[in-house]
Amino acid sequence: MEIQIKGLTKLYHSEGKTIKALDDVNLTIGDNTIFTLLGPSGCGKTTLLRSIVGLENPDFGEISIGDEIVWSKEKNIFIPPEKRGLGMVFQTYAIWPHMNVFDNVGYPLQNQGLPKSEIKQRVAETLKLVQLEGFENRPATKLSGGQQQRVALARALVARPKVILFDEPLSNLDAKLREETRKELRTFLCGLGITAIYVTHDRIEALALSDIIAVMRAGKVVEMGSPKKIYFNSDHKFVADFIGRANLIEGTITECTSHHATLKTAIGDIIGINNHHLSVGQNAIMCIRPEFITLAHTQTSHEKNIFKGVMENLVFIGEAYEGDIKIGDTLLTTTIEPTENIHDGSEIFISFSSEYCFIIAS
Amino acid sequence: MTQKSLLTPSLILMVGLLTICPVFMLVLGSFMDGFGTYEGFTLSKYVTAYTDPGLKDILFNTLIFTLGSASVATILALFLAYMNTRTNIPFKFLFKVISIIPMMIPHILFCVSWALLLNPSNGILNKLLIDIFGLSASPFNIYSLSGMILVEGLLDLPIAYLIIAPAMNSFDVSLEESSKVCGASNLQTLLRITLPVLRPAILASAILVIVRSLASFAVPSVLGIPGRIYVLPTHIYRMISTGFEPDYGQASAIGMSALAASVVLIYLYRYLTKESSRYVTISGRGFKPTLIDLKTYKYPLFTVVGILSFILIILPVIVLLYTSFVPYSMVPSFKAFSMMSLKHWHSVLVDPISLLSLKNSLILGVGGATIGIVLSIFVAYVIVKVRTRAAGVLESLSFLSFSFPGIVIGLGFMWVFVQTPLYGTLWTLLIGYIATYLPYGIRPLSSAFIQIHDSLEESSRVSGAGALTTMRRIVIPLLIPGVVSGWILMATMFVRELTLSVVLSRPGSEVLAVQILRFSEDGMWGQLSALGIIMIGISSSLVIGVTFIGNKFSRIHAS
Ligand SMILES: Nc1ncnc2c1ncn2[C@@H]1O[C@H](COP(=O)(O)OP(=O)(O)O)[C@@H](O)[C@H]1O
Numbered sequence: 070m071e072i073q074i075k076g077l078t079k080l081y082h083s084e085g086k087t088i089k090a091l092d093d094v095n096l097t098i099g100d101n102t103i104f105t106l107l108g109p110s111g112c113g114k115t116t117l118l119r120s121i122v123g124l125e126n127p128d129f130g131e132i133s134i135g136d137e138i139v140w141s142k143e144k145n146i147f148i149p150p151e152k153r154g155l156g157m158v159f160q161t162y163a164i165w166p167h168m169n170v171f172d173n174v175g176y177p178l179q180n181q182g183l184p185k186s187e188i189k190q191r192v193a194e195t196l197k198l199v200q201l202e203g204f205e206n207r208p209a210t211k212l213s214g215g216q217q218q219r220v221a222l223a224r225a226l227v228a229r230p231k232v233i234l235f236d237e238p239l240s241n242l243d244a245k246l247r248e249e250t251r252k253e254l255r256t257f258l259c260g261l262g263i264t265a266i267y268v269t270h271d272r273i274e275a276l277a278l279s280d281i282i283a284v285m286r287a288g289k290v291v292e293m294g295s296p297k298k299i300y301f302n303s304d305h306k307f308v309a310d311f312i313g314r315a316n317l318i319e320g321t322i323t324e325c326t327s328h329h330a331t332l333k334t335a336i337g338d339i340i341g342i343n344n345h346h347l348s349v350g351q352n353a354i355m356c357i358r359p360e361f362i363t364l365a366h367t368q369t370s371h372e373k374n375i376f377k378g379v380m381e382n383l384v385f386i387g388e389a390y391e392g393d394i395k396i397g398d399t400l401l402t403t404t405i406e407p408t409e410n411i412h413d414g415s416e417i418f419i420s421f422s423s424e425y426c427f428i429i430a431s
Numbered sequence: 432m433t434q435k436s437l438l439t440p441s442l443i444l445m446v447g448l449l450t451i452c453p454v455f456m457l458v459l460g461s462f463m464d465g466f467g468t469y470e471g472f473t474l475s476k477y478v479t480a481y482t483d484p485g486l487k488d489i490l491f492n493t494l495i496f497t498l499g500s501a502s503v504a505t506i507l508a509l510f511l512a513y514m515n516t517r518t519n520i521p522f523k524f525l526f527k528v529i530s531i532i533p534m535m536i537p538h539i540l541f542c543v544s545w546a547l548l549l550n551p552s553n554g555i556l557n558k559l560l561i562d563i564f565g566l567s568a569s570p571f572n573i574y575s576l577s578g579m580i581l582v583e584g585l586l587d588l589p590i591a592y593l594i595i596a597p598a599m600n601s602f603d604v605s606l607e608e609s610s611k612v613c614g615a616s617n618l619q620t621l622l623r624i625t626l627p628v629l630r631p632a633i634l635a636s637a638i639l640v641i642v643r644s645l646a647s648f649a650v651p652s653v654l655g656i657p658g659r660i661y662v663l664p665t666h667i668y669r670m671i672s673t674g675f676e677p678d679y680g681q682a683s684a685i686g687m688s689a690l691a692a693s694v695v696l697i698y699l700y701r702y703l704t705k706e707s708s709r710y711v712t713i714s715g716r717g718f719k720p721t722l723i724d725l726k727t728y729k730y731p732l733f734t735v736v737g738i739l740s741f742i743l744i745i746l747p748v749i750v751l752l753y754t755s756f757v758p759y760s761m762v763p764s765f766k767a768f769s770m771m772s773l774k775h776w777h778s779v780l781v782d783p784i785s786l787l788s789l790k791n792s793l794i795l796g797v798g799g800a801t802i803g804i805v806l807s808i809f810v811a812y813v814i815v816k817v818r819t820r821a822a823g824v825l826e827s828l829s830f831l832s833f834s835f836p837g838i839v840i841g842l843g844f845m846w847v848f849v850q851t852p853l854y855g856t857l858w859t860l861l862i863g864y865i866a867t868y869l870p871y872g873i874r875p876l877s878s879a880f881i882q883i884h885d886s887l888e889e890s891s892r893v894s895g896a897g898a899l900t901t902m903r904r905i906v907i908p909l910l911i912p913g914v915v916s917g918w919i920l921m922a923t924m925f926v927r928e929l930t931l932s933v934v935l936s937r938p939g940s941e942v943l944a945v946q947i948l949r950f951s952e953d954g955m956w957g958q959l960s961a962l963g964i965i966m967i968g969i970s971s972s973l974v975i976g977v978t979f980i981g982n983k984f985s986r987i988h989a990s
């Protein structure tokens with residue numbers, strides 16, 4: 070089921086100030102995709118999700134799910150959440166404490182007025198799906214965090230919704246469980262063939278789970294694309310920095326080829342991908358991710374993108390070394406193979422492949 | 432929308448009228464010459480009241496009485512809380528019982544049972560001791576300042592315990608452990624680490640007990656007046672009831688200082704408890720303190736706890752039951768048991784005033800609690816869910832009555848009602864009760880509303896349930912426990928209410944506690960005990976009945 074959002078704006082008024090929680094958001098979320106809203110806390114992800122579900126009444130714009138307009142300011146349409154046929158997993162899980170697992174999960178079906186026998190069967194099926202077979206009669210308050218999360222998932226899925234929405238569903242789990250559940254969830258959602266909208270502030274979660282990521286900032290969608298596109302080829306400095314560790318070096322473009330360009334920076338000329346077709350003379354930023362900085366053993370530095378620097382702040386973290394390389398006054402963060410023989414103060418040569426450096430307009 | 436925005440202001444108006452109005456009228460009244468006619472502004476009431484040479488003694492008595500009760504209650508509470516949370520003392524369920532059950536025994540009956548046991552002329556225990564040891568006079572006199580302090584301290588023990596036990600429970604044990612690592616013994620650790628760290632809770636408990644005993648009327652009237660020991664509430668009571676010319680103006684003038692003291696103390700209490708957040712949720716820390724092994728002291732200490740629970744819970748009921756059957760106060764003996772009869776029960780059950788007071792108290796208990804809980808639901812909803820600045824005002828207003836001594840606020844209501852047709856009817860009592868005990872209804876409902884986090888309702892909406900279904904299946908079932916406990920608290924408070932009633936009740940609007948006070952003043956212990964047992968019976972059946980209905984109701988709605 071495709072979801073279309075046009076010109077969505079939501080204002081909050083508190084203590085005399087007006088906050089733009091959503092600022093003219095336009096999105097199309099394709100059928101059968103796992104779509105993630107990623108952004109720092111307070112950027113409006115939850116507000117957007119709640120507007121789609123119908124728990125929030127925005128100020129301007131239009132939302133349609135499939136062919137149906139569920140909310141529109143101009144056309145004065147507001148379909149209440151219970152009529153939208155969606156499933157949602159809340160950040161706090163919102164498991165009803167006075168009901169057992171069966172009643173929690175069966176609730177959406179009871180609301181549809183299905184016969185008891187069918188409810189029973191479908192609850193059992195769904196509980197099996199989330200690996201909670203036979204938990205029907207447990208009181209909801211006697212479950213662990215992970216189990217509660219799966220009850221919430223079962224409840225969101227049991228009525229076979231067109232779209233399922235998640236609001237930071239893993240943030241209340243401990244680190245190890247979070248990692249396991251993240252993997253499971255991806256497999257699980259792919260198997261269901263369902264449109265999923267997933268809200269998180271955790272970049273790894275977003276990269277690992279999504280088909281498409283939309284990065285938000287201050288109520289706006291800044292950039293949208295596949296995880297690889299967002300990671301390797303962000304269009305915005307904010308996105309490049311938010312989605313992973315990055316060295317951002319400012320400079321001026323001095324030379325352009327068809328795909329690449331040379332940027333004159335404080336450490337020297339760097340060649341990188343010029344996706345945005347910036348032209349000579351423009352100021353730009355080179356983004357180099359630490360894992361693409363490698364040690365160069367050749368002393369012959371006629372090649373491009375080879376620089377000489379001094380190792381600083383080196384720490385051994387098991388799978389690698391992490392440290393800074395000082396070139397002139399510039400510090401570049403890097404990771405280095407754990408097998409290298411290197412220490413603080415070593416003079417080294419580094420190189421970065423021009424295919425993994427990219428230029429962003431500043 | 433407009434309905435919703437009107438809710439908060441109208442509640443503020445209603446609660447404001449209930450709590451501010453009597454105070455305002457009290458102030459006004461203290462400057463009036465006559466009662467009922469608001470004319471003739473005068474300072475003479477203050478002059479007369481505060482130049483009374485007897486006032487010095489009364490203030491001194493009040494000071495000793497309140498400080499003494501606070502010490503007794505707080506020290507006992509500390510002892511019990513420590514035993515419960517920190518030691519391997521057996522039968523820990525007793526502590527829960529101690530902290531809850533005594534609230535179910537009306538204060539006036541508790542006082543009466545002590546008077547029956549230890550009064551100097553024919554107290555059962557005194558007589559027993561005289562017989563056993565061949566003494567020439569009664570060894571104990573409960574009609575004394577120390578007797579009053581003891582009984583008031585025991586009465587306020589549950590309150591003190593409910594403040595201190597949670598603090599003791601959430602105490603970070605590593606503070607103690609590091610003290611022991613530094614070489615301190617258990618006792619040194621207790622004195623130098625545990626008690627100082629608990630100081631805010633200890634102070635809070637002491638202040639609350641002081642406020643309570645400053646407002647207490649049962650102990651000073653049942654135990655103080657016979658020994659001619661007057662404290663502020665009984666001093667006020669004397670002014671408006673004895674003699675042929677009650678002076679409401681002078682009583683109000685004295686009441687002002689009790690009110691002021693109480694308000695200041697509550698302010699202090701709030702300040703002290705502000706730090707520890709009001710709505711404590713489950714803490715994430717998973718430590719279990721290692722229990723101190725009491726070894727050989729285990730059973731002696733347990734005996735102390737056992738005796739305390741016996742005194743607090745069982746003894747009063749036994750004494751009353753016994754007294755209601757024997758013809759006059761006598762030491763339990765074969766003779767006493769052979770003379771037992773239903774004489775007193777019979778005379779109570781044919782006494783028209785006792786029957787009327789029974790009826791009135793039932794009406795006030797059931798009707799008042801029902802009206803009160805409806806008001807509480809709305810107030811708690813606004814306080815917890817609306818949370819605007821106006822809602823904050825409402826919250827302060829509705830908890831204001833906590834700091835008003837009952838008899839003083841009763842006086843205020845007298846001034847409010849004297850010119851109205853409500854004067855002397857049950858309505859004055861009903862309104863006064865609700866105004867004074869509103870916090871008892873709001874507390875449990877606020878916690879219920881806090882528990883119903885918005886997302887619980889929202890997830891129901893997303894699951895396809897409309898607003899009404901969500902109300903019926905999610906909100907109401909989760910609210911019911913709060914409604915039930917609020918209702919029970921209010922109803923039991925109303926059935927036993929003494930302090931306000933003693934001022935507001937008039938011929939025709941007698942209530943149980945006032946009738947019991949009359950019996951006690953006249954020394955009619957037999958009838959008193961019979962009526963008291965009936966009162967306990969009513970309270971207990973209200974508790975049991977409503978709990979049962981509440982359980983049933985919430986189960987039906989959940990499935
Ligand atoms: N009920 C509300 N009243 C006022 N401001 C709100 C409310 N809900 C959210 N906001 C504000 O709107 C912005 C976006 O909030 P939210 O959507 O919850 O962010 P996120 O989920 O991305 O962390 C924040 O600045 C937040 O403070």
Ligand SMILES: [Mg+2]
Nearest residue numbers: 111114115116
């Ligand atoms: Mg959020």
